[in-house]
Every structure is written in structure tokens, then in C-alpha cells.
Amino acid sequence: MGEPAAAKVTIDPAFTVGPVRTRTFGAFVEHLGRCVYTGIFEPEHPKADEDGFRTDVLELTRELGVSTVRYPGGNFVSGYRWEDGVGPVEQRPERLDLAWHSMDPNLVGVDEFAKWSAKAGVEPMMAVNLGTRGTQEALDLLEYCNIDGGTAFSKQRQANGAENGYGIKMWCLGNEMDGPWQIGHKNALEYGRLAADTARGMRMIDPDLELVACGSSAPTMATFGEWERVVLTETYELVDLISAHQYFEDFGDLQEHLSAGHRMQSFIADIVSHIDHVKSVKKSSKQVNISFDEWNVWHMSRAESKAPTGKDWPVAPVLLEDRYTVADAVVVGDLLITLLRNTDRVHSASLAQLVNVIAPIMTEPGGRAWKQTTFHPFALMSRHSAGTVLQLAVESPRLSGGNTADFPALSAVATFDAEAGEAVVFAVNRSATDALALDAAIAGLGDVSVVEALTYTNKDPYWQATADDSTSVLPADNVSVKVDGGRLTAALPAVSWSMIRLAVK
Numbered sequence: 001m002g003e004p005a006a007a008k009v010t011i012d013p014a015f016t017v018g019p020v021r022t023r024t025f026g027a028f029v030e031h032l033g034r035c036v037y038t039g040i041f042e043p044e045h046p047k048a049d050e051d052g053f054r055t056d057v058l059e060l061t062r063e064l065g066v067s068t069v070r071y072p073g074g075n076f077v078s079g080y081r082w083e084d085g086v087g088p089v090e091q092r093p094e095r096l097d098l099a100w101h102s103m104d105p106n107l108v109g110v111d112e113f114a115k116w117s118a119k120a121g122v123e124p125m126m127a128v129n130l131g132t133r134g135t136q137e138a139l140d141l142l143e144y145c146n147i148d149g150g151t152a153f154s155k156q157r158q159a160n161g162a163e164n165g166y167g168i169k170m171w172c173l174g175n176e177m178d179g180p181w182q183i184g185h186k187n188a189l190e191y192g193r194l195a196a197d198t199a200r201g202m203r204m205i206d207p208d209l210e211l212v213a214c215g216s217s218a219p220t221m222a223t224f225g226e227w228e229r230v231v232l233t234e235t236y237e238l239v240d241l242i243s244a245h246q247y248f249e250d251f252g253d254l255q256e257h258l259s260a261g262h263r264m265q266s267f268i269a270d271i272v273s274h275i276d277h278v279k280s281v282k283k284s285s286k287q288v289n290i291s292f293d294e295w296n297v298w299h300m301s302r303a304e305s306k307a308p309t310g311k312d313w314p315v316a317p318v319l320l321e322d323r324y325t326v327a328d329a330v331v332v333g334d335l336l337i338t339l340l341r342n343t344d345r346v347h348s349a350s351l352a353q354l355v356n357v358i359a360p361i362m363t364e365p366g367g368r369a370w371k372q373t374t375f376h377p378f379a380l381m382s383r384h385s386a387g388t389v390l391q392l393a394v395e396s397p398r399l400s401g402g403n404t405a406d407f408p409a410l411s412a413v414a415t416f417d418a419e420a421g422e423a424v425v426f427a428v429n430r431s432a433t434d435a436l437a438l439d440a441a442i443a444g445l446g447d448v449s450v451v452e453a454l455t456y457t458n459k460d461p462y463w464q465a466t467a468d469d470s471t472s473v474l475p476a477d478n479v480s481v482k483v484d485g486g487r488l489t490a491a492l493p494a495v496s497w498s499m500i501r502l503a504v505k
């Protein structure tokens with residue numbers, strides 16, 4: 001066997017992309033399957049607290065280091081009446097959830113979610129229903145949530161136990177409104193006008209809200225591009241962000257699966273060009289950015305994603321409970337690297353979703369909570385990314401896989417926290433077969449030493465964590481990492497994600 005191919009990187013704190021944004025490390029809780037019921041909320045569980053929240057899930061959420069949590073959907077929100085979920089629980093109606101062919105008992109609504117968010121230490125990010133409902137209901141919900149008192153809806157919230165408004169800053173104007181699967185889906189002009197009207201009204205209540213217009217549902221949509229142009233033409237001065245959603249599936253070609261980060265990178269570049277086209281045409285000085293508020297690996301075509309049918313409308317069915325492999329976790333790590341690398345334009349992101357539904361955290365009803373493989377890169381990146389994202393110069397061998405040709409084997413990003421005196425390099429070797437030798441010029445960082453070097457990989461990249469064994473494959477010390485004479489070298493195994501923390505004097 002010859003020497004592994006080398007990837008050369010230059011890391012210098014003089015070249016920056018932008019700040020590390022805690023909002024890059026957001027997640028998503030939808031009324032879908034067992035995300036809410038028997039996920040975050042299960043009053044009968046032995047570890048439930050006085051509000052019915054599972055404390056084991058709260059602990060794992062904190063350990064994951066989640067910043068914002070988007071709620072309550074997703075497709076669910078497009079048929080949701082928020083009023084059903086407030087007030088005395090025994091009076092709340094059971095409703096059909098058409099999006100997921102389920103029954104929602106409305107035991108959890110906006111007040112419970114706000115309470116859960118405070119306990120989890122996360123920032124709630126709310127979505128309004130622009131499918132079956134419109135501007136007025138969005139304004140009512142905003143009044144209920146954010147006005148401190150003295151109005152009908154704020155008094156109702158106070159009567160329901162929350163004296164002060166929740167001060168929710170981030171609001172999504174609907175969800176995936178170009179998707180034919182979405183209740184009340186619209187064409188770009190219909191949606192753009194409704195989103196503009198709703199945004200205008202919401203800003204009259206609070207001009208400082210951060211509003212997210214729906215981008216197209218996926219890069220593969222026929223609407224993608226033209227949708228962004230029309231929607232932003234209607235809303236540009238009224239919104240701050242446009243959403244991006246993208247999921248990646250392993251169809252059996254590992255090398256293609258490992259190109260996911262590269263595909264996300266080109267999606268981001270395309271969205272940026274659509275945003276900036278509208279900005280330029282409007283001669284606007286305002287900069288709209290991206291809320292990447294749904295991203296993950298999702299094995300969408302597998303049985304786990306099929307909703308019930310017919311007369312069966314179950315409460316909290318098992319849905320979208322994908323089991324993740326080590327390779328999936330490497331992809332998730334790469335996607336997070338990609339989001340961070342684009343911190344100048346991606347200002348917020350949400351891993352979809354948090355618990356049970358395509359999630360890093362799994363639960364058994366009445367039983368254990370455990371970590372999937374994808375938990376690890378997310379938790380380590382949210383904990384250790386700090387300060388500024390650096391712009392790296394990368395020279396990497398190229399790969400091709402399936403329909404994706406000519407992408408770099410190395411995906412990397414570095415953050416630099418001058419105050420704490422720490423630089424962190426995150427790196428993925430996207431090769432399905434070959435190790436990669438990382439050779440980084442780090443003289444610009446000055447005098448450094450290695451604090452910690454961890455790599456997540458496994459001989460069998462298809463290993464999955466289970467409730468019985470979620471710990472036999474964990475990120476482990478990478479003893480190959482060396483710093484010498486202004487160079488950092490490391491062996492990155494095939495299909496691996498790594499984190500190298502450096503103390504900078």
C-alpha cells in the first residue's frame with residue numbers, strides 16, 4: 001500500500017468568514033410521530049417532571065448544545081389551529097393532523113413549548129400557519145406570545161399561567177409553501193403576497209422580529225430559483241431570512257452519500273445568487289440571508305417514513321424513526337461543517353428533528369433515552385465552535401460518486417477564539433475507501449499545542465447505535481495528530497469526522 005493522498009490546508013486567523021453563530025446549532029420539534037408525545041413530553045414516564053416533560057430528554061438536549069428550536073412544524077403547521085393548544089388541557093380538542101394522518105390530542109401547545117424551551121435553555125423559533133390560515137391568525141398568535149399584557153390575547157395567556165410575554169424573536173412565515181403535499185400550498189406570487197402582508201402586520205406589532213420567508217422546499221423542486229426570485233421580489237424589505245430545506249438519503253452508494261456536504265455547498269451558493277439577484281434588481285442596501293431550517297440525513301423512501309392511511313388516525317405513531325449509521329454521522333458532521341463555513345450567509349439552521357423523528361435523540365415510551373450516532377459530531381461542534389469562522393485555503397484530492405462528480409475529499413472548517421486562546425479544526429474525509437493525510441500550514445496561529453484530537457469512524461461504517469448499545473463506537477483519540485514547525489499533520493481514516501482543538505498562546 002502506498003502513502004495516503006494528502007490534503008493541504010492553510011489556516012490563518014487573518015482570513016475570516018464571519019462570526020460563529022450559536023443559531024447554526026438549532027434543531028426542530030414538530031408535532032410529528034413521537035417527537036412531542038413520548039419524545040419531549042410523557043407525563044406517565046418515571047423521569048417526567050411536574051410539567052410532564054421527560055428530564056432524560058431535557059438533559060440530552062442540553063448536552064447536544066441546541067440553540068434555537070423551531071416549532072410546531074413542518075408540514076403539521078399548515079393545518080394547525082394554535083388556539084386548540086392553549087387553555088385548560090381537559091377542554092382542548094382532539095384534532096386530525098392531516099399532514100401526518102395522525103390524531104393530535106393538543107396536550108402540548110405554545111405555552112408548554114415555551115416552558116419546555118426555558119427548561120432546555122433553547123430559543124424558541126415559531127412557525128405560523130399560512131396554509132389553511134392567514135395574516136389575522138398569525139397576528140393573533142404573535143399577540144398571544146409576545147404582548148406582555150392589556151390585550152385580549154395577552155390576558156388569555158396570563159390567565160393560562162404566563163404573566164409575561166415570551167419575547168419570541170424568530171418567526172417562520174409558513175412552511176414549504178411550494179410543495180404540493182403542503183395543505184394550502186400556493187404559487188410563488190400568491191405566497192409572496194401573503195407572506196408580505198403577514199410580515200408587514202407582524203412588524204407593526206414588533207419591528208424587531210426576525211422573519212423567515214419560505215424558500216423552495218428542496219433544490220430538486222421545479223420551482224426552486226424562480227420561487228425565490230418571486231417571493232423575495234414581494235417580501236425583500238420585510239423579511240430577514242429565506243428558508244432552505246435539504247435532506248440526504250443513502251441509496252446504497254456510500255461514496256455518493258458522502259458527497260452530501262458538497263451538494264449542500266452548491267445549494268447554498270445557488271440560494272445566495274437568487275437572493276442577491278433580487279437585492280441588485282431592487283438596488284437595496286438590505287441583506288437577506290439564509291435560515292437553513294431543515295437539514296439532515298433522512299432515508300425518506302424507506303418504510304419508516306410512511307404515514308398511516310385509511311381510518312387509522314393514531315396518536316404519536318412511529319414515524320420517520322430512522323436509525324443512523326456511523327457514515328450518516330460523518331455526513332451530518334460534514335453538513336454542519338458546511339453550514340459553519342457559510343456563516344456569512346447562513347445565519348440560522350435547524351437540524352430536523354430533535355427527538356425520535358429523524359433525530360439524534362431516541363426514546364422508548366416509558367423507558368430509556370439514548371443517543372444516535374449523529375448526536376456526537378453535533379454535540380462536539382456546538383460545544384467547541386467559538387469566536388470567528390476562518391477562511392481556509394484547501395487543496396484536496398477529488399472524488400466522484402454516483403451522480404456527483406469531482407468533489408473534494410476533504411471538507412474542513414476552523415474556528416478561532418482569540419479571547420479563549422483556542423483554534424478548532426473540524427475535518428471530514430469523504431472517501432469511502434482511502435485514508436487522507438491532512439497537512440495544515442498553521443504558522444499564522446503562532447505557538448500552538450494540541451489540546452484534544454478526536455475522530456469518529458468505524459471499521460464497519462454501517463454500525464448503528466441502539467438502546468442496548470449506544471456507546472461501543474464513540475469519537476476516540478486520534479493519536480496521529482502532531483504539531484511541529486508551523487505544521488499540523490493528521491491521518492484521517494476513510495469515512496471519518498474529526499475535531500482537533502489547539503491551544504493558541
Ligand code: AHR
Nearest residue numbers: 030074075076175176352
Ligand atoms: O422534517 C420532516 C418534514 O420534512 C417536515 O414536516 C417538512 O417541512 C419537510 O418536508
